[in-house]
Every structure is written in C-alpha cells, then in structure tokens.
Amino acid sequence: MPETLIDIVRREGVGHLGAYFTPGAYTGQWFETFAGGGDRVETRDRITLDDLYAVEALNVQVPFAVGRELLDGQLGRDISARLRKIPHDAELGTPGADELIVDGGHADQAWQLLNDRNKKTGIGWVIAGKLLARKRPKLIPVYDSIVSCQFAAPTHVWLRLHDRLTENGGDLRAALAEVRRTSGVGDRVSILRVLDIVLWRRHVKEHWRDKPTTCPQRGSVEL
Template identity: 80%
Template sequence: MPETLIAIVRREGVTHLRAYFRPGAYSGQWFETFAGGGDRFESRDQITVDDLYAVEALNVQVPFAVGIELLDGQLGRDISTHLREIPAAAELGSPGARELVADGAHADRAWRLLNNRSETTGIGWVIAGKLLARKRPKLIPVYDSIVRCQFGAPKHVWTRLHDQLADNDGELRTALAAVRATVGVNDHVSVLRVLDIVLWGRHVDQHRRDRPTTCPQRGGVAL
C-alpha cells in the first residue's frame, strides 16, 4: 500500500532536509534565496537572468535561445502576462490556491507555453516547472522524474498536492513547517519545497540505480 506524505515527512523529514542543507552538500540549497529570490517585488512578474542562473542550481539549464526569448522576447512577455495574474503570496494548500493551479489557469497556461517548446529547444516539463517554482515558490512545486516516480506519474499533480496540503486543516503543511524549523532552514524556503527535498532525498539513489521502468518504489507514495 502506498505510504502517506504525512507519515514520510514525520519519519524522514528532518534527516533528508538536514542532509540537503549541509554546507556544500547540494547547489539546490541556493535555489530559493539566490539574488533575493525569484518572487522579490521588483522582478516577481518577469523572468530575469538571476532566475535562469538559479535553476542551474537544480541541475538543469535553460537553452540559450529560450533564455533570450524569456529575457527579451515575446515568450518572456507572454509569461509575464500570466505571472501578473498569479498572486506572489499564494500558497498551495491555502484557500483559493486550487483555482490558481487548475487546468487552464494562468499558472497552467504559463507552464504549457514553456513545455510546448520542448521539441525545438529541449526545455521540457521539468525545467518549465522549476522556472515557475522560482517565480512562485509557495504555489508551484519543484517536480522532477525522481519525485514523479514515487507518485506513479499521475496527472493533475498541482491540484492533487493542493488537496493533500489542505487536508485535515493543513496537517501536512504544519508538519513540513516543523521539519523546516527543526533543521533551522530559512523560511523563504517554502513548505512546498521542503516536501520536494524530502521526497527527492529519500529516492534519488535508488531511482538512479534502478531507472524508472524497473524502480520498485514507483507509485509507492500516495497522492
């Protein structure tokens, strides 16, 4: 039977978050805070050079041609149009957040603009999500193949995560915040990102060894 997120966080959360934020352990520990964060007031509604560099901390790279379009082209202007409609303080699991990440909402449309370029630029769904997570870190999850494997590659991940974070009066959000406080991580690192780090940390070695098609933990976490 798949494990619940709350059980995993309570049992393993501190261990994985502490390992991730050990000095010099992972470059991703700078993703949220580099250059003041992607959601800082003066640039929260546009993709900047800082954002393109910050996603490299998560072991991905925006192709140069796409970067130019994001910084000074129609693609960037289109993404900004959507970002302006997404409150910077919106938090997944809080009232009203589900509508912000539903199919057809501005976050989904921005993600599709980026992901639809994958055949010609290689940006793909992982980088698209990480760019948007940099801009709206409390609302959009960092999500890659290692985390997806544990969930069994379901559809509608954003809304499913919202429901999990909202369930039982925000029990999971409270547990994630407690893990963050115990480890002493800057609270600019959202509880959503804490969840990503915990799930990534518990599965990365096995996933890379066994590969997704044979990974015994595929679908082992309930969502």
Template identity: 40%
Template sequence: MPPAGTPGTLAERLHALVSAPRAVDDLRSYFGTGPHTGTTPFTGSRFEGLGGGGERSDTACKITADDLVAVQMLSVRIPARTALDLLEGGLGQQIEDFLRQIPTGLDLVDAEPARIGKGSPADRAWHLLVTQPKVGWVTASKLLARKRPRSLPVYDQVVRCALGSPSRFWHDLRVALRAEDRAIHRRLLELRTAAGVPDTVSALRVCDVVVWMRHRGDHTSRKCPGLDPSAPDE
C-alpha cells in the same frame, strides 16, 4: 499542468514520507544545517534564495538571468535561444503577462482550485514553456516554482515516481496539503523549523526536498519500481 500518470493515494504517501525519522536529517544534509553545518550543501539549497529570490518585488513578474541560473541549481538548463527569448523577447513578455495574474506570497494550501486548474494563468504559462524547444515538463515546473515558490511546486522524475505518479500533481498536492486540517502542511513547517532551514524556504520546497532525498538514491529512471514510503528507513 504536469503530465498525467497512475493515480495514487498522495496524502498517505506524503504523510509517511514527512513523518519518517530521517526527514529532518535529510533536510539538514541538503541545506547544510545542524550537524551538517560546515559541510557543502546541495546546490539546490540556493534555488529559492539566489539573487534575492524569484518573487522579489522588482522582478516578481519577469524572468531574469538570476532565475535562469537558479534552475541550474536543480540540474536543468534552459537552451540559449529560449533563454534569450525569455530575457529579451516575446516569450518573456508572454510569461510576464501570465505571472502578473499569479499572486505572490500565496501558499498552495490556501489557493483556490481555479488558481492552478486547467486554463489558469499558471497552467497556460506551463503549457507555453513546454512547447519551447528542449524545454520539457521538468524544466517548466522548476522555472515556474522559482517565480512562485509557495504556490507552484518543483516537480521531476524522482518526485513523481516516489509519489506514485499522481494524475494532476498541482491539484492532487493541494488536496493532500489541505487534508485533515492541513496536517501535512503543518508538518512541513515543523520540519523546516526542526532542521534549522530558513523561513524563506517555502513549505513546498521542504516537501520536495524530503521526497527527493528519500528516493534519489534508489530511482532507476523509467524502469524504477517506485517507492514504498512505509518501508523502514535504511
């Protein structure tokens, strides 16, 4: 699973971020909707939908060239040799075997803990990917999020920093989404509708975009002091 960090109150941080007045406009800016229609959206707006999506029925358990291009929409690149191994070699077969054990169409908020816990097919696929040359935890998370966008989240340094470096991100995020009768999950769906973002975009992706947009301009790599989600919007 994604790397450990300093524990934080993830539910409180997420609640503050998704409740912020700027959340809807950040989504509209990212996806090019509402008053931003006609402007150039972020390339990541095509991450889930490119080529029919990673969960489309005929390729839901296979890594395809579309998947490799899609992760580039989120500013990461899988090295050529690893890409070939994913497309044509034993690595691709191993990942396919794991993906066959991870259901499609399952939201993280509805997933049993065993689906994302230590030793689960998702966890084993993640660990297999990060052992590949020049494939770190960010790239591994993004590739798996492409294949199972509703249950496995996009995760990178900006989001990790903004959320206080939760110790077990998949698990902690699931707990946060389920808290208070799934209040944060329901809020994410409301934000998606309010921003005019297509229903094909998962609640997890809405969450990722809201958090990333809030902190991307202020994040300063390893020396970043983090984000105070309760601070007033600028």
C-alpha cells in the same frame, strides 16, 4: 501499500532536510535565495538572468535560445502577462490557489507555454516547473522524474498536492513547517520545497540505479 506523505515527512523529514542544507552539500540549497530570490518585488513578474542561473542549481539548464526568448522575446512577455495575474503570495493548499493551477488557470497557462515542445521555445515539464517555482515558490512545487516516480507519474500533480495540503485541517502543512523549524531552515524555503527535498533525497539513489520504468519504489508514495 503506498506510504502517506505525512508519515514520510514526520519520520524522515528532519534528516533529509538537515543533510540537504549542510554547507556545500547540494547546490540546490541556494535555489530559493540566489540574488534575493525570484519573487523579489522588482522582478517577480518576469523571468530574469538570475532565474535562469538559479535553476542550474537544480541540475538543469535552459538552452541559450530559449533563455534569450524569455529575457527579450515574445515568450518572456507572454510569461510575464500570466505572472502578473498570479498573486506573489499565492500558496498551494489555501483558498483560491486551485483556481490558479487548474487546467486553463494562469499558472497552468504559463507552464503550458514553457512546456510546449512543439515550438523551439519548449523546455519540457521539469524545467518549466522549476522556473515557475522560482517565481512563485509557495504555489508551484519543484517536481522532477525522481519525485514523480514515487507517485507513479500521476496527472494533475499540483491539484493533488493542493488537496493533500488542505485535508485534515492542514496537518501535512503543519508537519512540513515543523520539519523546517526543527532543521533550522529559514522560511524563505517554502513548505513545498521542503516536501520536494524530502522526497527527492529518499529516492534519488534508487531511481538512477534502476531503470525508472522498473524502479522498485515506483508508486511507493500515496498522492
């Protein structure tokens, strides 16, 4: 039977978060804070060179041609237009967040523009999500194949997470905040990122040891 997110967070969260933020352990520990963060006032509504470099801390790389288009081209202008419509402090699991992430919402539009593999600017769903998480860290989760595998690759992940964070009076949100506090990780790291780190660390070795489609932990976490 799949485990619940809150049980995993309460049981494993402090250990995984502490290990991840051990100095020098993972480059991803600088993703949120590199160059002042992607949501700092002066650059929160546009993709910058700092953002393109920051996502490399998460073991992905934006192709040069796409990066140039994001910095100086129409794609960058289109993404900026969507970002300006997303409040910088919008937070998943709070009122109004679902309107931004539903199909056709401003965050979904930005993700679709980045993920469009039918165009030369398409960078795929993983990098698209990581770039947007850099710009709106409280709203958009870092999400990759390792985390997706545990959920059995569902659709509408953002909305599902939104629902989990709101149910039962927000007990999952409270558990994530407590893990962050206990681990001594500053609140520049969002609770969404805390959840990503916990789920990523608990599965990364098994995921790459086995083929993802036959991974024994596929579908092991309830969403």
